[in-house]
Amino acid sequence: MLSKWKALKKTTRSNAITYAIVIVAYLIIQLLSGLGLLSSLFTGLLVPLCTYVILAVSLNLVVGFLGELSLGHAGFMCVGAFASAFFSRCMEQAIPASGVRFLIALIIGAVCAGIFGILIGIPVLRLKGDYLAIVTLAFGEIIKNVINVLFIGRDENGFHFSTKDALSLNMSADGDVIINGPQGITGTPKDSTFTVGIILILITLFLVTNLIHSRSGRAIMAIRDNRIAAESIGINITKYKLMAFAISAALAGVAGVLYAHNLSTLTATPKNFGYNMSIMILVFVVLGGIGSIRGSIIAAVVLTLLPEMLRGLSDYRMLIYAIVLILMMLFNWAPKAIEWREKYLSRLPFLARKKGESTGKEEV
Amino acid sequence: MSFLSYLINGISLGSVYAIIALGYTMVYGIAKMLNFAHGDIIMIGAYIVFTCVSTAGMHPALAVLLAVIGCTVLGVLIERVAYRPLRSAASPLAVLITAIGMSYLLQNLALLIFGANTKNFPEIITLPSLSLADGQLNITGTSLLTIGVCVVIMAALMIFIRKTKAGQAMLAVSEDKGAAQLMGINVNGTIALTFAIGSALAAIAGVLLCSAYPSLTPYTGSMPGIRAFVAAVFGGIGSVPGALIGGILLGVIEILGRAYISSQLADAIVFGVLIVVLLVKPTGILGKNIQEKV
Numbered sequence: 001m002l003s004k005w006k007a008l009k010k011t012t013r014s015n016a017i018t019y020a021i022v023i024v025a026y027l028i029i030q031l032l033s034g035l036g037l038l039s040s041l042f043t044g045l046l047v048p049l050c051t052y053v054i055l056a057v058s059l060n061l062v063v064g065f066l067g068e069l070s071l072g073h074a075g076f077m078c079v080g081a082f083a084s085a086f087f088s089r090c091m092e093q094a095i096p097a098s099g100v101r102f103l104i105a106l107i108i109g110a111v112c113a114g115i116f117g118i119l120i121g122i123p124v125l126r127l128k129g130d131y132l133a134i135v136t137l138a139f140g141e142i143i144k145n146v147i148n149v150l151f152i153g154r155d156e157n158g159f160h161f162s163t164k165d166a167l168s169l170n171m172s173a174d175g176d177v178i179i180n181g182p183q184g185i186t187g188t189p190k191d192s193t194f195t196v197g198i199i200l201i202l203i204t205l206f207l208v209t210n211l212i213h214s215r216s217g218r219a220i221m222a223i224r225d226n227r228i229a230a231e232s233i234g235i236n237i238t239k240y241k242l243m244a245f246a247i248s249a250a251l252a253g254v255a256g257v258l259y260a261h262n263l264s265t266l267t268a269t270p271k272n273f274g275y276n277m278s279i280m281i282l283v284f285v286v287l288g289g290i291g292s293i294r295g296s297i298i299a300a301v302v303l304t305l306l307p308e309m310l311r312g313l314s315d316y317r318m319l320i321y322a323i324v325l326i327l328m329m330l331f332n333w334a335p336k337a338i339e340w341r342e343k344y345l346s347r348l349p350f351l352a353r354k355k356g357e358s359t360g361k362e363e364v
Numbered sequence: 365m366s367f368l369s370y371l372i373n374g375i376s377l378g379s380v381y382a383i384i385a386l387g388y389t390m391v392y393g394i395a396k397m398l399n400f401a402h403g404d405i406i407m408i409g410a411y412i413v414f415t416c417v418s419t420a421g422m423h424p425a426l427a428v429l430l431a432v433i434g435c436t437v438l439g440v441l442i443e444r445v446a447y448r449p450l451r452s453a454a455s456p457l458a459v460l461i462t463a464i465g466m467s468y469l470l471q472n473l474a475l476l477i478f479g480a481n482t483k484n485f486p487e488i489i490t491l492p493s494l495s496l497a498d499g500q501l502n503i504t505g506t507s508l509l510t511i512g513v514c515v516v517i518m519a520a521l522m523i524f525i526r527k528t529k530a531g532q533a534m535l536a537v538s539e540d541k542g543a544a545q546l547m548g549i550n551v552n553g554t555i556a557l558t559f560a561i562g563s564a565l566a567a568i569a570g571v572l573l574c575s576a577y578p579s580l581t582p583y584t585g586s587m588p589g590i591r592a593f594v595a596a597v598f599g600g601i602g603s604v605p606g607a608l609i610g611g612i613l614l615g616v617i618e619i620l621g622r623a624y625i626s627s628q629l630a631d632a633i634v635f636g637v638l639i640v641v642l643l644v645k646p647t648g649i650l651g652k653n654i655q656e657k658v
């Protein structure tokens with residue numbers, strides 16, 4: 001058994017560990033909830049937790065492997081969430097089977113977000129570095145802003161659109177307002193469960209890890225490491241950049257679908273789809289280790305649970321969260337701290353690390 | 365006439381953005397980092413003035429001076445504690461995330477000290493408003509002062525950078541840190557000075573912003589901060605006149621968009637214009653286009 005394990009490729013082993021962590025975590029939580037040991041607060045966090053994990057892994061594709069800073073990830077999530085919630089809301093009677101409906105909603109959410117990713121990616125990916133970051137941020141804010149003024153209703157004559165208010169939709173008396181501007185979409189069927197979330201995480205992991213280790217993935221990483229060198233050996237920069245960006249957006253859309261079907265009321269507020277959310281996902285990615293898939297998962301889980309675990313400290317919890325974040329960044333990234341760690345902590349056998357591993361750039 | 369008054373309101377708001385954008389642009393030019401906590405320094409400055417005037421009953425001028433000193437110290441302290449250790453980190457994202465952490469820290473600190481409810485910022489600017497064209501065009505004293513302060517700051521900063529040794533040192537450090545060090549320039553000191561100037565300007569911007577829109581919460585600084593950052597990118601990040609142009613354009617577009625197109629879509633319009641500008645001129649209006657070499 002052990003020799004077979006060792007005979008596997010290093011990346012295969014690493015991926016297997018990642019999958020195993022997710023599955024074991026799932027089994028433990030199912031066991032605990034079966035025994036009735038989980039508080040309702042914690043149970044309510046499970047689906048959002050899955051959403052954040054998918055978001056972090058998908059953003060890592062852009063930040064870690066493509067090497068571009070995107071601050072608009074929540075915008076793609078927003079597209080996926082609203083497109084799928086709109087579909088589910090319309091089709092609730094037409095397709096009563098929740099499984100089939102959710103599957104179609106997932107595909108719709110992912111495709112819509114992916115299309116937005118391509119549409120935004122074509123102009124945006126010409127830019128570099130911080131300019132790219134600010135334009136993705138701008139797109140995310142625009143998406144959120146536009147959804148907040150969008151009114152869509154349906155009656156027997158078909159769909160009605162407006163950007164003013166629900167009254168100007170001019171619907172007949174029994175018309176149904178589906179997207180109600182700032183009030184968003186109400187009455188989305190609650191199809192998301194923890195099990196669905198875990199399955200989606202596993203699918204995301206499968207897609208991302210396979211992409212990274214494919215020919216395309218190596219091309220994407222070559223662009224990150226040296227764009228000019230990559231171009232000169234004939235890698236089509238635009239194609240691969242767009243590919244990574246669109247896949248990442250589509251996966252964010254999947255996270256959006258999961259998010260939307262967990263809430264009865266879906267609204268686009270600065271808190272859930274604004275730049276704050278995009279920044280929070282970026283924090284998961286950077287703290288987990290840029291380019292480390294497993295790190296993203298762990299950071300997303302820890303940083304989501306941390307404020308909840310500190311709930312007893314009420315007013316101080318976000319302050320502590322901020323301090324912990326700063327200290328972790330300093331400890332992980334400051335050259336002096338890395339030197340100190342190598343000098344003292346490497347003497348402890350279980351913490352012994354190879355040199356340079358802490359930068360995490362090549363780690364998958 | 366209403367167009368003119370919107371325009372003046374826009375220029376006044378844009379002046380505030382320009383002053384904030386200066387802080388972003390100088391720090392970016394010299395330390396190559398986006399200081400996400402800059403917007404929250406504005407908020408801290410406004411709270412200092414609020415406490416000094418409303419609670420302690422100080423003279424407004426003294427309160428503003430205290431706010432400037434307080435923010436300068438805070439800015440230098442943040443740079444020393446959180447940013448300097450990460451300056452040579454393997455990824456530039458490390459310092460960005462630390463700055464985000466610093467922004468959370470300042471917001472939550474303010475939340476703890478001052479509470480979540482909105483504070484009414486005291487009226488400290490008591491200039492009379494100017495009436496033009498038989499009272500059809502009214503310009504408030506706050507608007508006039510804001511525009512005036514912005515012009516003075518810009519001029520002073522340009523003279524400082526061009527004519528003084530410290531200003532030249534800043535230019536040198538932003539051009540090439542290693543070479544500047546070899547020429548005997550104190551790089552750490554120069555960067556600290558940049559943070560000090562940026563934070564002092566943030567305090568002034570905070571006072572001006574809250575005088576025009578007098579509701580103060582721990583999150584007051586974050587949205588203007590993001591808009592000013594957009595303004596800095598708009599004008600070409602790293603360029604001082606660019607911050608002025610970007611800030612004022614952004615303020616005018618925002619106010620005119622709110623008035624003539626849709627008040628809910630104001631943000632979308634501002635960001636949409638930004639995207640168009642960056643697609644036509646990828647380094648902003650006054651940004652230098654540096655050719656990448658192999």
